[in-house]
Amino acid sequence: EVQLVESGGGLVQPGGSLRLSxxxxxxxxxxxxxxxxxxxPGKGLEWVSYITSSSTTIFYADxxxxxxxxxRDNAKNSLYLQMNSLRxxxxxxxxxxxxxxxxxxxxxxxxxxxxxxx
Amino acid sequence: xIVLTQSPGTLSLSPGERATLSCRASQSVSxxxxxxxxxKPGQAPRLLIxxxxxxxxxxxxxxxxxxxxxxxxxxxxxxxPEDFAVYYCQQYGGSFTFGQGTKLxxx
Numbered sequence: 001e002v003q004l005v006e007s008g009g010g011l012v013q014p015g016g017s018l019r020l021s022x023x024x025x026x027x028x029x030x031x032x033x034x035x036x037x038x039x040x041p042g043k044g045l046e047w048v049s050y051i052t053s054s055s056t057t058i059f060y061a062d063x064x065x066x067x068x069x070x071x072r073d074n075a076k077n078s079l080y081l082q083m084n085s086l087r088x089x090x091x092x093x094x095x096x097x098x099x100x101x102x103x104x105x106x107x108x109x110x111x112x113x114x115x116x117x118x
Numbered sequence: 119x120i121v122l123t124q125s126p127g128t129l130s131l132s133p134g135e136r137a138t139l140s141c142r143a144s145q146s147v148s149x150x151x152x153x154x155x156x157x158k159p160g161q162a163p164r165l166l167i168x169x170x171x172x173x174x175x176x177x178x179x180x181x182x183x184x185x186x187x188x189x190x191x192x193x194x195x196x197x198x199p200e201d202f203a204v205y206y207c208q209q210y211g212g213s214f215t216f217g218q219g220t221k222l223x224x225x
Binding site: 035037044045046047050059061062095100101102103104105106108109110111 | 164175213
């Protein structure tokens with residue numbers, strides 16, 4: 001089955017760190033660029049970070065630049081998001097998404113909830 | 119950064135009616151890089167349209183996209199009960215941005 005499964009979410013204090021993982025299966029992960037997208041409770045979608053298939057190009061939303069770091073391990077069919085210096089406003093469901101034709105996200109995981117609170 | 123503004127914020131229609139959702143960009147967007155998504159409560163978004171007008175795999179023909187430059191439209195020709203959801207447009211122009219969403223609710 002073609003799918004993405006996120007893990008690693010949870011409750012963390014402001015200033016803390018968390019590492020999210022996204023396990024891909026059912027497709028050739030190493031040939032696709034990937035995104036992280038988040039959604040705060042009751043709010044819209046916000047793009048977070050992008051990485052190309054070979055990790056040669058990476059970029060971030062201004063809101064997370066310098067605090068979040070995206071990476072991938074094609075041998076393990078896995079995508080990661082290292083989140084440091086977490087703030088209350090980082091509280092959201094975090095989705096990993098496959099970037100397909102014309103930079104559209106054609107496959108999404110079910111999301112993992114990150115709650116930043118003291 | 120390109121800002122996408124969707125209108126209306128909420129659209130109230132009945133099953134069988136036609137829905138027209140708008141997405142306006144703060145500067146010109148390549149039509150190749152404009153997409154539409156549907157999201158239902160508690161679910162991940164689902165890709166409907168890419169390249170402004172191409173339907174994604176498995177998307178019914180009642181969904182269509184159009185537009186160019188700064189004005190794009192998602193049309194649902196005849197609403198089915200399962201179409202009531204939130205819809206987002208998204209563009210890629212060096213980075214990705216989403217519109218704020220249009221909630222399509224049952225009248």
